[in-house]
Every structure is written in C-alpha cells, then in structure tokens.
Amino acid sequence: MIKRKESSVNLENEKALAAECPFIFALSLMGKRWKPAILWKMTEGIYRFGEMKRAIPQISEKMLTQHLRELESDGLITRTVYHEMPLRVEYALTEFGTSLQPILKQLNTWGEKAQNIKNTMPK
Amino acid sequence: MIKRKESSVNLENEKALAAECPFIFALSLMGKRWKPAILWKMTEGIYRFGEMKRAIPQISEKMLTQHLRELESDGLITRTVYHEMPLRVEYALTEFGTSLQPILKQLNTWGEKAQNIKNTMPK
DNA sequence: TGTGGTAGTTACCAAAAAGTAAGTATATGA
DNA sequence: TCATATACTTACTTTTTGGTAACTACCACA
Incomplete structure (x- = not known):
C-alpha cells in the first residue's frame, strides 16, 4: 500500500538503527x-x-486509515468490525499499547519542561 | 540553512501538534x-x-553537523571550541539533556519488548 | 609549496512522508 | 431512484528529509 524502494541508503540506515537500538524501533x-x-x-x-x-480535526482520512492500520499491525491497537448498517468499526488499545501510557506521560512531562525553556528563552 | 516553506499545511499541522502536545514537541x-x-x-x-x-559510522558529516547544531540550539547539548591546532570542538550533554536519560532508558526497554513481540510473531 | 589533520559547508539529487480531492462499497429510508 | 451515513481507497502532487560528493578554512610540519 505504501510504496517504498526495497533498497536505498536511507532505508538501510533506518532499518539498521531500528535493529540495533530498541529506542529507535519504539x-x-x-x-x-x-x-x-x-x-x-x-x-x-x-x-x-x-x-x-x-477528535483530531486536521487529520486526513488517508493518514488516519494509514496510521490505524500500522498501529494495528504493530500490535498496539485492535480493530473490530461490526457488520451493522451503517457500518461500525471500533479501535481500542491492546494491553501492549496500554503499556506505553506511562512512558507517554513521562515524555509529555519532559516536553512541557522543554516548552517552558523555549518560551522563557526565546532566540 | 535548512530550506522550508514558511507555510504549508504540512508545516502548520506539525507546529499545531507540537504546540498543543508536549509529547510531540519532545x-x-x-x-x-x-x-x-x-x-x-x-x-x-x-x-x-x-x-x-x-562512533556512528553510517552518519554523514552533513547530518552530524545538522543534528548537533539543532540539539545545541534546543538546549540539549553544549558546543565548546578550543582554538588549538588542530582545532578541537567538544560536545557534551547539558543538565536538561541529561534529564532525558531515564526516559530514553524506559522507551528503550519498551522497544526491546516490542522487538521481541515482533520476532516471536513474524507476519 | 605541498600534504595532513580537524571541523565543517554547499549544491544537488533521491527518497519518503504528508496532503488533496475524488471515488468506492454497502445498505437504509424518502 | 436519489440522498445519506459509515468507513475507507486511490491517484496524484507537494513538502520535507536524507545522502553524496566535492569544496572551504585554519594551521603545522617537512
């Protein structure tokens, strides 16, 4: 669905980094x-x-679909289709996806600090 | 140095997300x-x-310079020039940069788990 | 005068990510 | 038969990121 060359230095670098550094994989x-x-x-x-x-008004349907599919195939969320009319499709965090939550919170806190630093020291 | 349009939906979206979500800013x-x-x-x-x-053999000089400059202007590292010959320039983490360390470690641990899940469930 | 070392810079190009807009499928109800 | 609703797909274009390779500046030393 997403077209990518099978080899390019760019892609190889990305793969190598993700393989050797779990942080980058994350x-x-x-x-x-x-x-x-x-x-x-x-x-x-x-x-x-x-x-x-x-809930995220600026996102396009294309990007929303794409990200949801990737999150699903990476095991972070589940996708459940209810064959009603009109169609209902529900997305929810998996246990693994939920395990990210505390880290998101921490990075969020750090990001707030960073925003403050940036705002108090402009330029 | 890095050419970017001053406005584009892409850039505006990025800015808006970084402004409202400290995590994305981080x-x-x-x-x-x-x-x-x-x-x-x-x-x-x-x-x-x-x-x-x-230490990072695959990185190009261009990307290394660029990233070091950005990390410096964002307050994560310091750049110190020693006017010796040959020239010596040293980079070190600031206190703020150091404060990222525990979070990097946590995300790293989560990434390891994710790599394992991926490896045990291929496809 | 030319070679070597450090630390870059620059112009150009390829690749990847993201945005836009129009179209698809399915079924209900007017 | 047409409009509406949900949940997407697809083709195409723009924007951004990353890589390559050649070049700069400074000075020491032979």
Whole structure:
C-alpha cells in the first residue's frame, strides 16, 4: 500500500538503527506525525473511525486509515468490525499499547519542561 | 540553512501538534533519525566531532553537523571550541539533556519488548 | 609549496512522508 | 431512484528529509 524502494541508503540506515537500538524501533512504532495523538486519545477508551476523525480535526482520512492500520499491525491497537448498517468499526488499545501510557506521560512531562525553556528563552 | 516553506499545511499541522502536545514537541527535539544515537553516545561523556563520527559510522558529516547544531540550539547539548591546532570542538550533554536519560532508558526497554513481540510473531 | 589533520559547508539529487480531492462499497429510508 | 451515513481507497502532487560528493578554512610540519 505504501510504496517504498526495497533498497536505498536511507532505508538501510533506518532499518539498521531500528535493529540495533530498541529506542529507535519504539519511535518507528509510535513516533510518526499523528500517532501520538491517536494513542493519547485512545487512552480515554474505544473510538470509532469517525469519532477519531472528529477528535483530531486536521487529520486526513488517508493518514488516519494509514496510521490505524500500522498501529494495528504493530500490535498496539485492535480493530473490530461490526457488520451493522451503517457500518461500525471500533479501535481500542491492546494491553501492549496500554503499556506505553506511562512512558507517554513521562515524555509529555519532559516536553512541557522543554516548552517552558523555549518560551522563557526565546532566540 | 535548512530550506522550508514558511507555510504549508504540512508545516502548520506539525507546529499545531507540537504546540498543543508536549509529547510531540519532545519528539521534535530528540526523535529525528540519528539524534537518539547521538544522545545515547553522549551519556558516556564528552565527544569530539570526529569521535562521534567514528562512533556512528553510517552518519554523514552533513547530518552530524545538522543534528548537533539543532540539539545545541534546543538546549540539549553544549558546543565548546578550543582554538588549538588542530582545532578541537567538544560536545557534551547539558543538565536538561541529561534529564532525558531515564526516559530514553524506559522507551528503550519498551522497544526491546516490542522487538521481541515482533520476532516471536513474524507476519 | 605541498600534504595532513580537524571541523565543517554547499549544491544537488533521491527518497519518503504528508496532503488533496475524488471515488468506492454497502445498505437504509424518502 | 436519489440522498445519506459509515468507513475507507486511490491517484496524484507537494513538502520535507536524507545522502553524496566535492569544496572551504585554519594551521603545522617537512
């Protein structure tokens, strides 16, 4: 679905880093653009596709689908389809996804500190 | 030095996310390509430009310079020039940069778990 | 005058990520 | 038969990131 060359220095570097450094591997799972926002929202509970779209208004449907699919295949969330009409699809954190929560909180706290530093020392 | 349009939906989205979510702001400071590797190495102590280059062989001089400059302007590391011959430039973590260490470790641990899950459940 | 060492800088190009907009599928109800 | 609702797909384009390779500046030493 996402077209990528099978080899390029760029990709090889990324792979090598993710393989040798678990931290970078972790970032590859949850550190892309809208993923933190999605994961953050989901700590509140189950979300439907449309609900998440409304919860993060700037995200495009394409990016939302793409990120949800990746999070699912990486084992962070589950996707459940209810064959009703209109269709209902629910997304929820897995246990593994939930285990990220305390780390997200810590990084969030650190990020707040960083924002303050930036604001008190402009330029 | 780094050319970026002053406005684009892409950039505006990134800014908005970083402003409202400290977690994403944190990622923008330390989550790019070689930065975790650089920060990780530096927890061992002071590094010279050339030492870091040899410590992370795949990194190009361009990316190393760029990341070091960004880490410096974001207050995570210091850059000290010694006007000797040959020139000596030393990079070291600031207190703020050091405060990231426990979080890096936690995410690292989580990443290891994720790697194991991936390896035990291929496909 | 030329070679070597440190620490970069620069221009150019390839690759990847993200955005846009229009289209798909399924079924209900007017 | 048309409009509505949900949940996507797809083709295409723009923007951003990363890599390559050649070049700069400073000075020491032979």
